[in-house]
Amino acid sequence: MTEDSFAEMDFSGALQRLGELDPIEAVAKAKEQLETLDNVTVNIAVTGETGAGKSAFVNAFRGLNDDDEKSAPTGITETTMAVTMYTHPTKSNVRLWDLPGIGMPNLNANKYLKDVKFETYDLFIIISSVRFKENDVLLAKEIKKKQKHFYFVRTKIDNDIHSSAKNRNFNEQQVLCAIREDCQRNLKDVGNPKVFLISSYDLGMYDFQNLVDTLELDLSEHKRFALVQSLPVCSLAMLEKKKESMEKFIWLAALASGVATYIPVPFVSVAIDKAVLVAFLISCHYTLGLSENSLIKLSERVNKPVSQLKSAIKSPFALAVASKLSVPSCTSKAKPLKSLDELLDSKRLVEGLHGAAVGFTSAYKALSGGLNEMIDDMKEVLHVAGLD
Ligand SMILES: Nc1nc2c(ncn2[C@@H]2O[C@H](COP(=O)(O)OP(=O)(O)OP(=O)(O)O)[C@@H](O)[C@H]2O)c(=O)[nH]1
Ligand SMILES: [Mg+2]
Structure with a gap:
C-alpha cells in the first residue's frame, strides 16, 4: 500500500485507492489486504x-x-x-x-x-x-x-x-x-x-x-500497524497514535464487509456483512485498551479500582461491544441501550454503483462513529486513571 491514508476519503476515493472501479473487485481486494494485515x-x-x-x-x-x-x-x-x-x-x-x-x-x-x-x-x-x-x-x-x-x-x-x-x-x-x-x-x-x-x-x-x-x-506500513495496535495505551499521545493508525483502515474494513451476492453485469449487487463490521469494532475495543483484561491491568498499575475506570465508559458502541464480549458492567446505568447488531443496522442489499456507494458509506460511517465513541471513552478512562 502507498503511504496516503484511507481516512477522510469518500467511496470513490477508496475505490481509486485500491485501484478499482468495480466495487465487487474492490471488496475482494479489501478482504485480501485485511487478511495480510492480520497475518503480518x-x-x-x-x-x-x-x-x-x-x-x-x-x-x-x-x-x-x-x-x-x-x-x-x-x-x-x-x-x-x-x-x-x-x-x-x-x-x-x-x-x-x-x-x-x-x-x-x-x-x-x-x-x-x-x-x-x-x-x-x-x-x-x-x-x-x-x-x-x-x-x-x-x-x-x-x-x-x-x-x-x-x-x-x-x-x-x-x-x-x-x-x-x-x-x-x-x-x-x-x-x-x-x-x-x-x-x-x-x-x-x-x-x-x-x-x-x-x-x-x-x-x-x-x-x-x-x-x-x-x-x-x-x-513497513503493515508491520507498523500491527505494532501500534499491540501497544498498551499508557498516555493520550499513545491513544492518538492508535486512532490515526486505525482510521487509515476504516474504508478497508467497510469495503471488506461487502458480500457479492449477484453480479448481473453491468449492475452491482452486494450486501453488507455485519459480522465484518462487528469484528473490526471488537478489534478496536481491544486495541484501545477497553477490554476487561486491559482495564484490570491499568487499574493495578494506577492503583484505582477497576469499577472506577469502568464508570468512565458510557458510549453506546463501547457498552455494546463489552456486552457482546460478555464483560460484566459495574453500574446498572452502564447497560447498553442497543446491542451491537442494532447499532449496525446496515445489513442490506445495495444495487447499482450508487446503491453500493450508499451502503459502503453507511458502513464506513458506522465504523468511524463507533471508533470515535470508543476513543472518547478511553480518553475518559485515562482521565480517571490520572494519565491524561
Ligand atoms: N524501578 C525499576 N525497576 C526495574 C525496571 N525494569 C526492571 N526493573 C527491575 O530490575 C530487576 C531486573 O529486571 P529483569 O527484567 O528481570 O532483568 P533482565 O535483564 O531480564 O535480567 P536477566 O534475565 O537476568 O538477564 C527486577 O528486579 C526488575 O523489577 C524499571 O524500569 N524500573
Ligand atoms: Mg530476564
Whole structure:
C-alpha cells in the first residue's frame, strides 16, 4: 500500500485507492489486504546485560505487569537463560523475544547473534540500566553489519529520578539530560545513536512514545500497524497514535464487509456483512485498551479500582461491544441501550454503483462513529486513571 491514508476519503476515493472501479473487485481486494494485515508478524528482540531490565521491558511492551501469569519472569538474580518468545496477549502476530543477558566479558557478538538466530528479528532493542558498555557497542556494530536495525534503551529511569530527587537542587530535565549525555558518550563508536530513556513501570513517562515513533520509521506500513495496535495505551499521545493508525483502515474494513451476492453485469449487487463490521469494532475495543483484561491491568498499575475506570465508559458502541464480549458492567446505568447488531443496522442489499456507494458509506460511517465513541471513552478512562 502507498503511504496516503484511507481516512477522510469518500467511496470513490477508496475505490481509486485500491485501484478499482468495480466495487465487487474492490471488496475482494479489501478482504485480501485485511487478511495480510492480520497475518503480518513483527519480531522484536530485546537484549542487553544480565539484570538490565529486559524481561520487565518485554512485559511492559505487552501491557502486562511482572506478576501476570503470562509474563516473562523478572528478578534480581539472573533469570533469562534461553531465548524465549512472548506473544502479545491479544495480537499474537506481535512477538517480543527475551534474549539471554550478554553478561560475559569480551562478547563474541557474531556468535551471540548466530546463537539467538538474528535473522528472525525485525529489530533489536539493546537495554541498559546503568551505562552502555563495550559489549553493547560490539553487539550494535555486529547487528549493523547484518543490516538489521537496533535501538538503545536506557531503562529504570524512575530509579534515577527517585534517588536524584533527594538532592537539594534537583531538576528532572537536568538529570535526564545528564543520563542521556553519559549514555551517548559511551556509544560514540556506533555513530552517536539516539538513546531512549524509559521506565518499564511507567511507559507514559520519558521517551517511550518517542521510541515507538522511531521504531515505526523503520517498519513497513503493515508491520507498523500491527505494532501500534499491540501497544498498551499508557498516555493520550499513545491513544492518538492508535486512532490515526486505525482510521487509515476504516474504508478497508467497510469495503471488506461487502458480500457479492449477484453480479448481473453491468449492475452491482452486494450486501453488507455485519459480522465484518462487528469484528473490526471488537478489534478496536481491544486495541484501545477497553477490554476487561486491559482495564484490570491499568487499574493495578494506577492503583484505582477497576469499577472506577469502568464508570468512565458510557458510549453506546463501547457498552455494546463489552456486552457482546460478555464483560460484566459495574453500574446498572452502564447497560447498553442497543446491542451491537442494532447499532449496525446496515445489513442490506445495495444495487447499482450508487446503491453500493450508499451502503459502503453507511458502513464506513458506522465504523468511524463507533471508533470515535470508543476513543472518547478511553480518553475518559485515562482521565480517571490520572494519565491524561
Ligand atoms: N524501578 C525499576 N525497576 C526495574 C525496571 N525494569 C526492571 N526493573 C527491575 O530490575 C530487576 C531486573 O529486571 P529483569 O527484567 O528481570 O532483568 P533482565 O535483564 O531480564 O535480567 P536477566 O534475565 O537476568 O538477564 C527486577 O528486579 C526488575 O523489577 C524499571 O524500569 N524500573
Ligand atoms: Mg530476564
